[in-house]
Amino acid sequence: MRCRIMLIAKYNSTMNTPTRQFALQAACALLVLSLAWPYFGMKAAAIPWAETSLVIGFLAFVVASFTRQPIWWRFIHAFFAPLAWTVAQLSIDPGWFLLAAILLLLVYRGALTGQVPLYLSNTETVDALEKLLAGRQFGRFIDLGSGVGSTLLPLARRFPEASFVGVENAPLTWLFGRWRSRNQPNLDWRWGSLWKAGLADFDVVYAFLSPAPMAELWQKAKAEMSPGSLFVSNSFPVPDVEALVVIEVDCRPVRTLYCYEL
Numbered sequence: 001m002r003c004r005i006m007l008i009a010k011y012n013s014t015m016n017t018p019t020r021q022f023a024l025q026a027a028c029a030l031l032v033l034s035l036a037w038p039y040f041g042m043k044a045a046a047i048p049w050a051e052t053s054l055v056i057g058f059l060a061f062v063v064a065s066f067t068r069q070p071i072w073w074r075f076i077h078a079f080f081a082p083l084a085w086t087v088a089q090l091s092i093d094p095g096w097f098l099l100a101a102i103l104l105l106l107v108y109r110g111a112l113t114g115q116v117p118l119y120l121s122n123t124e125t126v127d128a129l130e131k132l133l134a135g136r137q138f139g140r141f142i143d144l145g146s147g148v149g150s151t152l153l154p155l156a157r158r159f160p161e162a163s164f165v166g167v168e169n170a171p172l173t174w175l176f177g178r179w180r181s182r183n184q185p186n187l188d189w190r191w192g193s194l195w196k197a198g199l200a201d202f203d204v205v206y207a208f209l210s211p212a213p214m215a216e217l218w219q220k221a222k223a224e225m226s227p228g229s230l231f232v233s234n235s236f237p238v239p240d241v242e243a244l245v246v247i248e249v250d251c252r253p254v255r256t257l258y259c260y261e262l
């Protein structure tokens, strides 16, 4: 039992999530195929792909459960091979899949590289931020991972005397945000990684990311932000750090703004 737990902990900690899940699915597929090929080869029969894909899905589900992957990953593993087989029956030109993959990458690059997908701050959250900012003296505001400007554009319009910066690294998302902000003189829309953005000059740093980068981002904020400045995280608290103010935004789904003073 102890040995199993240690094995699982090692497996789960040595690889990042996408690599780990890919390795799990590939290992199960290889295992099933390495048995199916010789077995049906010796019988001189064709591999029954529908059944084989179901066996791969079942095995992947069992291995994902055994290694304690999050519940949604277990179901993704269970359905991946059967769905791949089903879609293969539709005889769609592979070029369309390539196009879809490229488009997804251009919009969701952050999900692949840093476990931060694109979803947008809603108007209620922006209103709550506006109230928060109205009660403070601030001159410079940065949104780390600025999406398409759902937070920055309305705030830049409401506080024309302040300056706003957005940093985004997904190409299509950045381009769309750039186009939307073309007539907003107090909004500087930058291409690049949030990890390379210097935070020293900002009075307020806003992030709406995911649980994955929060601990590291807090270290960056602590190292770079000036005393008295404010770090605001939408929905994802910094682990083991108590927020100065927590604002429950009245919307569905409920959003929470965790505000930390440096």
Ligand SMILES: C[S@@+](CC[C@H](N)C(=O)[O-])C[C@H]1O[C@@H](n2cnc3c(N)ncnc32)[C@H](O)[C@@H]1O
Pocket: 107, 108, 109, 110, 111, 114, 116, 117, 118, 119, 120, 121, 143, 144, 145, 146, 147, 148, 149, 150, 151, 167, 168, 169, 170, 173, 192, 193, 194, 195, 207, 208, 209
């Ligand atoms: C949840 S969205 C938030 C969008 C926007 N801040 C808002 O409030 O509507 C997170 C954004 O961060 C971007 N992102 C993820 N990792 C990034 C990185 N390392 N550098 C810059 N942007 C990143 C994603 O592409 C995505 O657009």
